[in-house]
Amino acid sequence: MKRKFYYLPVVFMAFILSVAWQGAQAQFGSGTNWAKDGYRYYKTFEGGIAEFDVRDANKKTVIATAQDLTPAGQKPISIRRFKITDDGKKILINTNTKRVWRYDTRGDYWVYDVAAKSLKQLGKGKPESSLMFAKFSPDASKVAYVSGHNVYVEDLATNTIKALTTDGTDRLINGTFDWVYEEEFDCRDGFRWSPDGKSIAYWQIDARKIKNYLMLNTTDSMVYSYVVPVEYPTAGQDPSSCKIGVVDIATAQTKWLNIPGDNVQHYIPRMEYTSNPDEIILQQLNRAQNESKLYVAKVSSNTAKVIYNETDKAWINAKEEATGWDWLNKGKEFVWASEKDGWNHLYRIGLDGKQKLITKGNYDVMSVSLIDEPSGFIYFIASPDNPNQAYLYRVKLSGGKAERLTPADQSGTHGYAISPNGTMAMHNFSNSNTPYQSETISLPDHKHLTGNAIKPVTDAKNPVEFFTVKTSEGVDIKGWVKKPNNFDPTKKYPVVFYVYGEPASQTAKDVYGAGHNGMYTGDMAADGYVYISMDNRGAPAPRGREWRKAIYKNIGVLNIRDQALAAKEILKWNYIDSSRVAVWGWSGGGSSTLNLMFQYPEIYKTGIAVAAVGYQLTYDNIYQERYMGVPTDDAGREPFIKGSPITNAKNLQGNLLYIHGTGDDNVHYNNAELLINELIKYNKQFQLMSYPNRTHSISEGPGTGLHLRTLYTKYLKEHCPPGGR
Incomplete structure (x- = not known):
């Protein structure tokens, strides 16, 4: 359930989608395409495609100009994605794309022959923007693609299309x-x-x-x-x-x-x-x-x-990457991640079934960045000491102690797109007080090559602060807090909690955007709010299997209790006004908001819930059954019902604003109507905003984003007034 991305701050979302803590070899996408040698890379340039060299910032070779990529009598192709063959002779270009649910995976494809300077469109006769996932054959003589739910192959020499x-x-x-x-x-x-x-x-x-x-x-x-x-x-x-x-x-x-x-x-x-x-x-x-x-x-x-x-005993995740397999030893072995020893570690698995642990220790491998078999190392992302951050490590493929490569003075969250030969990387960095920065570096020494050298901000005004509170049940909950500007510790301020709470997202990361509320029209800190987000058990933080899977069959119960008990500890802080406590979230966070309002009405006085799952049995089977079990009988359905907001809607005491798009294909609008019926049944007054025909992102249509943010801000200010008292 990727519904989390819709409500993250826009700049944070863009960083996550571009880095994704992966990039061992740049894939067919709108970003960078590494050349096979690991030093050169390709990217769009002035409407065309150019080759660059990470060793020399001034070196550039144009492979195809915008004019080269202009069909006769038409405008230049607008490049959405491209892929170059290993020999550099052909380029596959994706353009004119259309969304299929979340992503623009339908479109048109063209092949550009670099030597002949010829351009031809694939799938002629097929409907416009109907081709999907076009890929060269291993010898680049053909391209296969999907159109209309069928697979086709097209011969590039004869232009013959075969179904x-x-x-x-x-x-x-x-x-x-x-x-x-x-x-x-x-x-x-x-x-x-x-x-x-x-x-x-x-x-x-x-x-x-x-x-x-x-x-x-x-x-x-x-x-x-x-x-x-x-x-x-x-x-x-x-x-x-x-x-x-x-x-x-x-x-x-x-x-x-x-x-x-x-x-x-x-x-x-x-x-x-x-x-x-x-x-x-x-x-x-x-x-x-x-x-x-x-x-x-x-x-x-x-x-x-x-x-x-x-x-x-809980669940097992699918292999992280949807495409590709991490092969070793000429295809006789591969690298596989497992939590079976209590931490997410990497193993060598042979086609004969033999296994060997590569990484070892009380830490989680968050993702693999590169398997550099010639050098005998695997590069990966981890953060053994701080689950809110991310750093680059490497370990020998034969196993052993991991070595951190990210410099010690760059505290925060790092992403790496490492070249195929393991000697270069495109490095991204941010922390809660440092805007996103990028550079190219050499590896394993992590030395700066090109771009602006990474420089963390150390003198931020009113910086985001990280904290840990221990609940009455002995659970350590980590989070961040953004205090008001001109903070006066003798005054009491309203607090707004931002929640998600389910296994699909971690909110308390040390990244740029933490402490910022993109739904608020203005500056919360300037207006006098305390803004907080925390990760409960079940959040996908690198804190071990038991932390992540404690939520099994307990969504809507355990995560809500963790959040509420942690909030109780925060309300003991001298500067928090317990009469002005608000909570908000989107999708799974909207569900958590409702559950917090209904299960702990003595804590939360105001709630704004967006696109929430009101009744867990209405959500899709792969996500909900993974974390809650398969509900084949009344006993199996009981945890779903117990953790659903509509079950406790009768307990609403505070101010509730509920928001949903009627065209939401992810969390369907019937969730809103089931909730509304329960609130009506018990004469619970609330405010409702339905956005006609908007999807889960509530982003379509002129003026929608501004209207949504204005509504959110006005409601928050009215029912949880800002400022110290």
């Missing part, structure tokens, strides 16, 4: 995914070229038995409304059937892999070829997502064997 599947529909989906696979497993690109380029492996999702949630569009036609159906399996409903097919490029015939286990009661969130074109490796999760099996399937004999099996 590799023909049965695709809106509900029988080849080469991409349904709503819930995309949202909860980050699955979008649903096919893979074989290493020899002779076949393609692809997912087929059968959503024909999934019930539609019917959204009602009452605005776009101006007169008559119309229904917008979304295939949406809620908690307790069977998911779509999923299987893997391997289609022969020459014959367009598909062989379906015989993977043990029911296709409906199991998920396949990850799949790739091994180095052998006859072998496919995949991760299979059971419906409850507490058992993970890695299969190696042999295509020719259509057999599959388990090489790695893991279970957990």
Whole structure:
């Protein structure tokens, strides 16, 4: 459930999406594309594409100008994404993109031949902006893509287009995914070229038995409304059937892999070829997502064997990256992350099933940045001493003690896009008082090369402060606080808590944007508010498995208690006015806001909840069942109901503003109406703002953002007045 990104400060969101604590080798995207040698990289330049060298800031070679990328009689192509072949001879360009739910994964594709200076469009005859996930074949003689839920391959020499599947529909989906696979497993690109380029492996999702949630569009036609159906399996409903097919490029015939286990009661969130074109490796999760099996399937004999099996009393995550596999030893081994020893650590797993621990100790590996096998190291992000921050480490592939590479005087959050040879990196940094900075560095010495050298701010006025409070249950809760400007410790100030609280997001990070409320029109600190955010148990902080998974079957209960008990400790601070306490959040944070208002009305006097899940059984099965179990009977449904805001809505005492978009395909508007009915039933007065036909982001339409922020600010000022007293 990625609903968290919608309410983060805009600059923070952009940083997270661009860095993502990954980047071992820049992927096909709008950002940087590393050349294979690890020194050169490609990026858009003046409407075209140029090659740069991290060793020389003044060195630049234009590969394709804007004029080169202008089709005859048309405007220049607006480059959204591009990919260059390893030999640098061809460029695949994505343009004219359209959103599919969250991301703009549909569009048009062009291929530019660098030597011939020729430009050709792919998929001629297909609808405009209908191509998805175009990829060169290993020898770059062909490009495969998805259009209209079918997989196609196009020969670049003959311009011949061949349909590799023909049965695709809106509900029988080849080469991409349904709503819930995309949202909860980050699955979008649903096919893979074989290493020899002779076949393609692809997912087929059968959503024909999934019930539609019917959204009602009452605005776009101006007169008559119309229904917008979304295939949406809620908690307790069977998911779509999923299987893997391997289609022969020459014959367009598909062989379906015989993977043990029911296709409906199991998920396949990850799949790739091994180095052998006859072998496919995949991760299979059971419906409850507490058992993970890695299969190696042999295509020719259509057999599959388990090489790695893991279970957990709570849940097991899908492999972090949705594409790619971290191979070692000429494809005989790979790197795999597991929490089985209580911390998220890296292991070497052989195709023969043998295992070896690489990282060891009481810390979590947050993500892998690069596997540099020639040098014998793996680079990764971790923060053993402060779960609000992130730093670069490396460890030998043979295992041992990790070495921190990030300088000790750069306290905060770091991201790295490391070159394929492990000698260079694009380094991003911020902390709560330092705006985002970037530079190129050499590794492993972490020396500055180009760009402005990283310089943390050390003299910020009214800096964000980090704190730890111990609750009455002995739980250490960490958070940040932004005090009012011209703070007077003899006065008492109102406090606003910003919450999320669920396993999809951590809010108390030491990043730029912490302490800033993007929903507030003005400056909260200047107006005299104390602004606080804290991470409860269950937040995905690097504090060990037990911290993260304590929330299992306890969403809406344990996270709410942690937040409330920590708030009680904060109310003991001399400068906090306990009569002016507000809380707000979006999506999962909106749910937490409602639960805090309803379960602890003696603490929270004012709440603003946006796009909240009012009843957990209405949310999608992959997310909700992962963290709450599969609700197959009354006992299984009980935790869902217990933790749902509507269960305790009758306890509302304070001031509540509830906000939701009627066109929300993620957290459906029926959540708002279920909540409204409960509040009406018990004569609980509140304020409601419904944004017609807006999605989960409530961003569409002229004036929407300003209206939302103005509404939020006006309500907060009226019911939780600012200023010291």
